[in-house]
Each structure stands twice: as structure tokens, then as C-alpha cells.
Amino acid sequence: MANSRRRLGVCGGDCPADSDNDGICDTDDECLGELDACGICNGPGAIYDCGCSDIPEGDCDCNGSQWTPSMSAAERAVQTRTQMAFVTM
Ligand SMILES: [Ca+2]
Numbered sequence: 001m002a003n004s005r006r007r008l009g010v011c012g013g014d015c016p017a018d019s020d021n022d023g024i025c026d027t028d029d030e031c032l033g034e035l036d037a038c039g040i041c042n043g044p045g046a047i048y049d050c051g052c053s054d055i056p057e058g059d060c061d062c063n064g065s066q067w068t069p070s071m072s073a074a075e076r077a078v079q080t081r082t083q084m085a086f087v088t089m
């Protein structure tokens, strides 16, 4: 434990404890424990669908893409015609 005592000394001799032994005194340590891959103190890591978060509700991937509402063929035809009308205007 001589080694950890020296680490405590790094905090200016005024450090009550460094419970996670990262050399940052507990009074200054933002995280008592380990930051995970997502920067969350004692977090579970990048375990979600998109790494650090789940796919947002309503999106179909991690890039913010939205589900296309299911349309009937007739609705789709109307939309295509509308888009073409905009193009030609
Ligand atoms: Ca610490």
C-alpha cells in the first residue's frame, strides 16, 4: 500500500482518499470508479443498439432515418405525381 499512499500525496497531501486509485483525489474526482466507453461514470459501456444510446423512437437506424409510413400503391402514385408537379413548376 506504499504505492497508493504516494498517489494520495499527489493530491497535495490534503487528500482523504483516492478510492478508485486513478491518481485523482476523491474530492476532485468527477467519477469514483471508471468512465465507460460513453463517458458515463461506472456506466455499462457501449451496449446499446447505437453504441451509447438506443435507436431513437420512430427512427429506423442510428443515423436519424425515419420509417417511411406505409402507403398503399394508390397513395404512392398520388405522392409521386405531386412531387413531379412540383418539379415541373
Ligand atoms: Ca480517484
Ligand SMILES: [Ca+2]
Residues within 6 Å of the ligand: 020, 022, 024, 029, 030, 031, 032, 033, 034
Ligand atoms: Ca476517477
